[in-house]
Amino acid sequence: MSDLLTSLTTELRRGTLTLAVLSQLSTPQYGYSLVQRLENSGVVIEQSTLYPLLRRLEKQKLVTSSWDTTESRPRKYYVLSTYGNEVYKQLKKEWEKTSLELQQLLRGEEENESN
Template identity: 65%
Template sequence: MAPYDELLAALEVELKRGTLTLAVLSQLQTPKYGYSLLQDLVDKHVDIEAGTLYPLLRRLEKQGILTSDWDTAESRPRKYYTLSATGNEIFKKLSDNWRSMTRQIEQLLGGEDNGDH
């Protein structure tokens, strides 16, 4: 891989890192187990792999943003994740921040009327 391609790839990873957390939180208003969450995100064209998702879920649970419960009713036990009360508040704040930042970036990139007439 050429140095330019390596640099671009590294910057793209950096750009996506925080957005993946917001994407995951957005899908956990109702309980979901890891694989179903992964499929939902992929179906919605979010580029995420299991090797990224599962550690993220464990980290968010450790931080108190998610709660989890095991469902052992079926032949294969599944761990279901959902937003905690703190997670709901954090999700709302991050969503507001995301909307504000995207408006600012759109203005900088010339995607919205920035008031210059």
């Protein structure tokens, strides 16, 4: 039972990860800073998922990357591309719509139960 619940939860969250990551990339971020930002907002993402995800987003041309070598250790920074920004806005709208719909559904369910 709890195994099933874990896998369902993972599935539920997987789709939202891209949106969560995109939301933090309007300013350039490197891998670890992104982890921290997400964690501060309570979004737990496995690092082994995040880093490959960033590269996939880059391949899909949603973000661009650049190496910063001015600091003591070189870091790879990712930032939203113009295209990525557009996609992000639309995705955000979709999410807001979905979560509203779902909220209404779930609330309706609760009311049914109490009646």
